[in-house]
Every structure is written in C-alpha cells, then in structure tokens.
Amino acid sequence: MKGLAMLKIGEIGWIEKDKPKCGPSDAIIKPLAIAPCTSDVHTVWEGAIGQRHNMILGHEAVGIVNEVGREVKDFKPGDRVIVPAITPDWGSEAAQRGFPSHSGGALGGWKFSNFKDGVFGEYFHVNLADSNLALLPDKIPLEAAVMLPDMLSTGFMGAENAKIEIGFSVAVLGIGPVGLSSIAGAKLKGAGRIFGVGTRPKLIKIAKKYGATDIINYKKGNTSEQIMDATEGEGVDAVIVAGGGPDILIDALNIAKPGAKISNINYFGRGIGEGDIIPISRSGWGFGMAQKDIVTGLCPGGRLRMERLAQIVIHGRMDPSLMASHVFKGFDHLEKALLLMKDKPQDLIKPVVLLDG
Ligand code: NAD
Ligand code: ZN
Structure with a gap:
C-alpha cells in the first residue's frame, strides 16, 4: 500500500509498505478523510521528536473499518468511525493513574x-479498537468530523485545563485551528470576555464566530501590554497558549492574574539548534510565588472523548467545518495539503483531504 511518509528530518515522500496486520483486539481502517497537523510539521521539518525513517505521517482521520481482530466486539467491517489522534493503552499504569495520553511514557x-x-x-x-474507535454519526459531514480527533479534543482540553468558570476572562494566545477550538471551548465553559491573539483576517472572523470578544494583534504591539491595558492592569482569569515560539510563556505569565491557570497546549517544536530551555518571566510569575500554574496536556484520546465531541457537533454547539479552509478530493492531494500546513499561507486554517471509501 501507498503512504506519505517522513523519510528523515526535513524530507517527506511517498513510500510503499505492506498493509498493516490486525492483532486480536485491533482494527485496520481505510481513511475517508484525513488532515495534516502543525505537529506533523514540527516532527518533519523541526525534528522535534528526533529522527524517524520512512514513518507514515498523520494522526487525524475518520475512516471505514476494513478488518477487526477476533476479540473486537463493538465494530465490524464497513462501520464508519472517528479515530482519535491519541490511542492509549487503557490497561497501562499511566491510564490507571488518570493520564492515558501518557501510557507507556510521556506522550506514549x-x-x-x-x-x-x-x-x-x-x-x-488502530490498537484496542473497542476503546479507541467511535462510530461516526451520519449527521456529521466528513470535513467537520476530521476536526474531532485532534483539533477539538486538544483545543477543548486547553479550556478544560484552564479551569474556566462562568464569567471568566480568558486569553487565547494563537488562533490557528487549535486556538480557535480553544476559543470555542472557552465559550462552552462559560467564559465572559475572550481575547483571541492573532493577526490573519480569515482566522479572526472565525475566532469571533466561535466566541472571541476582543482581538489582539501581537504584531502591532506587545501582547501583554495590550491585554493589560484592555483589562485596566488586572490581567485575565485564565490563559490558553495555543501558538507562538519558546518565549510565548512570558506573555502568558505576564497577563495571568494570581491564581490563574496557564493552560499550555502548544507543542514547543523548535528544537534544532535552538536549545532545550523555554524562558518564563521571573516577575510575571510573581518570583515563583504568584500561584500562576502552568498546566500542560496532550490531546485526550479514546472512544468516550470522541463520542462526547460528536455530541457537541450534532447538537449544534459548534461547527468545526468552518476550520476546513482547503478541502481536496483524492489521496494524491495529500502532499500538497501537508506542504500548505508547513507554509501556512494567509488564508489557511486547516487543509482536509477527502477519499473514496
Ligand atoms: P498554527 O500554526 O496554525 O497556529 C498557531 C498560530 O500562532 C499561527 O497562526 C502563528 O502565526 C501564531 N503565532 C505565532 N506567534 C504568536 C504570538 N507570539 N502570539 C500569538 N500567536 C502567535 O498551529 P495549530 O495547528 O493551531 O497548532 C497550535 C500548536 O498546538 C502547534 O504547536 C501544534 O503542534 C500544537 N498541538 C498540540 C497538541 C497537543 O496535544 N497538545 C495537539 C495538536 C497540536
Ligand atoms: Zn496533531
């Protein structure tokens, strides 16, 4: 079978591999819609997780079940499914401690x-099909459904980890598809004022649709100064970091009120030659004592999470298809889609590739 792979750091290409084998509790899926992620860009072009050779890329898909193992009870060939980006080993020690995304080690x-x-x-x-697949409801179009495995799950986690309460002021730093989903998540959690920090007009339009009340242009002045001015020096009750380089936590800490959570969902991908240290601001952090907690998380995976996200879409709480800015038909467009994600033209939010079942 054919796949688009990372050949080595900095290089992608089409390769041929054997069709994967299905273990007793596993499933083999044929994708119906796939989307590249900024994380694929960090992985390939920044070498963020180290060297990989001939590894097929991608972790965002919905598909059709092609084969199931003999122990799989709830899925059968022909079922249309949502496949979470994160597919934990649910019996692992980390999962039993409540951190399934880290089964088998950090990010495992x-x-x-x-x-x-x-x-x-x-x-x-897909490992553990009964725990890691969810049926795809017919009502959800493919270009919306493919946002669930990672964009909605991660973006909403950003809002959940920020411990937003009704009426909170929230700043979302970075309004790519992950930050946009966090804005929607912050609204769902009951935020009052929501600052979206970004510059691109198409994304700003959707940020407002999803619930941003104020837009801050980080290219037209310092983010923290602008947000401190807008809040009369008070700062915000919660911060979600969904973009920016290694020094973004400086802004995040500066604008967080004492006691606020700084919920980081950014993947600090810049690795090569740029050091391994991420700066935080001493005074912004109250010299380490202002109870400004930096919380982190990897996208929640698994079946229940996908089923719950599907409920959000079915009942019209949020329309993720607005983020599908570039929709292609056919596998051959995948390389173009991934390169768009790398180059991020002004009007790009998220490319999606639809496939024949
Ligand atoms: P994106 O690149 O589309 O969006 C980030 C945006 O932030 C860009 O538009 C960029 O121009 C903007 N930006 C740059 N500097 C900024 C600054 N100083 N202030 C505000 N905005 C700034 O990326 P995305 O697809 O939305 O993903 C966001 C991040 O989340 C990426 O690092 C991605 O790898 C990561 N991610 C993490 C998880 C997870 O499980 N934690 C899952 C998916 C993606
Ligand atoms: Zn991703």
Whole structure:
C-alpha cells in the first residue's frame, strides 16, 4: 500500500509498505478523510521528536473499518468511525493513574506518526479498537468530523485545563485551528470576555464566530501590554497558549492574574539548534510565588472523548467545518495539503483531504 511518509528530518515522500496486520483486539481502517497537523510539521521539518525513517505521517482521520481482530466486539467491517489522534493503552499504569495520553511514557498514547505508521496510508492500524474507535454519526459531514480527533479534543482540553468558570476572562494566545477550538471551548465553559491573539483576517472572523470578544494583534504591539491595558492592569482569569515560539510563556505569565491557570497546549517544536530551555518571566510569575500554574496536556484520546465531541457537533454547539479552509478530493492531494500546513499561507486554517471509501 501507498503512504506519505517522513523519510528523515526535513524530507517527506511517498513510500510503499505492506498493509498493516490486525492483532486480536485491533482494527485496520481505510481513511475517508484525513488532515495534516502543525505537529506533523514540527516532527518533519523541526525534528522535534528526533529522527524517524520512512514513518507514515498523520494522526487525524475518520475512516471505514476494513478488518477487526477476533476479540473486537463493538465494530465490524464497513462501520464508519472517528479515530482519535491519541490511542492509549487503557490497561497501562499511566491510564490507571488518570493520564492515558501518557501510557507507556510521556506522550506514549500518541502512537500514529510518532512511533508507528500514521493515518496517511491507504490503510492504518488502530490498537484496542473497542476503546479507541467511535462510530461516526451520519449527521456529521466528513470535513467537520476530521476536526474531532485532534483539533477539538486538544483545543477543548486547553479550556478544560484552564479551569474556566462562568464569567471568566480568558486569553487565547494563537488562533490557528487549535486556538480557535480553544476559543470555542472557552465559550462552552462559560467564559465572559475572550481575547483571541492573532493577526490573519480569515482566522479572526472565525475566532469571533466561535466566541472571541476582543482581538489582539501581537504584531502591532506587545501582547501583554495590550491585554493589560484592555483589562485596566488586572490581567485575565485564565490563559490558553495555543501558538507562538519558546518565549510565548512570558506573555502568558505576564497577563495571568494570581491564581490563574496557564493552560499550555502548544507543542514547543523548535528544537534544532535552538536549545532545550523555554524562558518564563521571573516577575510575571510573581518570583515563583504568584500561584500562576502552568498546566500542560496532550490531546485526550479514546472512544468516550470522541463520542462526547460528536455530541457537541450534532447538537449544534459548534461547527468545526468552518476550520476546513482547503478541502481536496483524492489521496494524491495529500502532499500538497501537508506542504500548505508547513507554509501556512494567509488564508489557511486547516487543509482536509477527502477519499473514496
Ligand atoms: P498554527 O500554526 O496554525 O497556529 C498557531 C498560530 O500562532 C499561527 O497562526 C502563528 O502565526 C501564531 N503565532 C505565532 N506567534 C504568536 C504570538 N507570539 N502570539 C500569538 N500567536 C502567535 O498551529 P495549530 O495547528 O493551531 O497548532 C497550535 C500548536 O498546538 C502547534 O504547536 C501544534 O503542534 C500544537 N498541538 C498540540 C497538541 C497537543 O496535544 N497538545 C495537539 C495538536 C497540536
Ligand atoms: Zn496533531
């Protein structure tokens, strides 16, 4: 079978591999819609997780079940499914402690395009199908559904980890598809004022649709100064970091009120030659004592999470299809889609590739 792979750091290409084998509790899926992620860009072009050779990329997909193992009870060939980006080992020690995304070690629940072939192949393998697949409701169009495995799950986690309460003021730094989903998540959690920090007009329009009340242009002045001015020196009750380089936590800490959570969902991908240290501001952090907690998280995976996200879409709480800015038909467009994600033209939010079942 054919797949779009990371050949080595800095290089992608189409490769041929054997169709993956299905273990007793696993499934083999044929993708129906796939989307590249900024994380694929960090992985390939920044070498953020280290060297990988001929690893099929991608971790965002919905698909059709092609094969199931003999122990799989709830899915059968022909079922249309949502495949979470993160597919934990649910029996692991980390999962039992409440951190399934880190089963088998930090980030270990992230298997696709990390340490096994991802979803950019004609077929791909899913471990523990009964726990890691969810039925795709017919009502959800494919270009909306493919936002659930990672964009909605991660973006909403940003809002959940920020412990937003009704009426909170929230700042979302970075309004790519992850930050946009966080804005929607902050609204769902009951935020009052929501600052979206970004510059691109198309994204700003959607940020407002999803619930941003104020837009801050970080290119037209210092983010923290602008937000402190707008809040009369008070800062915000919660911060979600969904973009920016290594020094973004300086802004985040500066604008956080004492006691606020700084919920980081950014993948600090810049690795090569740029050091391993991320700065935080001493005074912004109250010299380490202002109870400004930096909380982090990897996208929640698993079946229940996907079923709950589907409820959000079915009942019209949020329309993720607005983020599908570039929709292509056919596997051959995948390389173009991934390169768009790398180059991020002004009007790009998220490319999606639809496939024949
Ligand atoms: P994106 O690049 O589309 O969006 C980030 C935006 O932030 C860009 O538009 C960029 O121009 C902007 N930006 C740059 N500097 C900024 C600054 N100083 N202030 C505000 N905005 C700034 O990326 P995305 O697809 O939305 O993903 C966001 C991040 O989340 C990426 O690092 C991605 O790898 C990561 N991610 C993490 C998880 C997770 O599980 N934690 C899952 C998916 C993606
Ligand atoms: Zn991702």
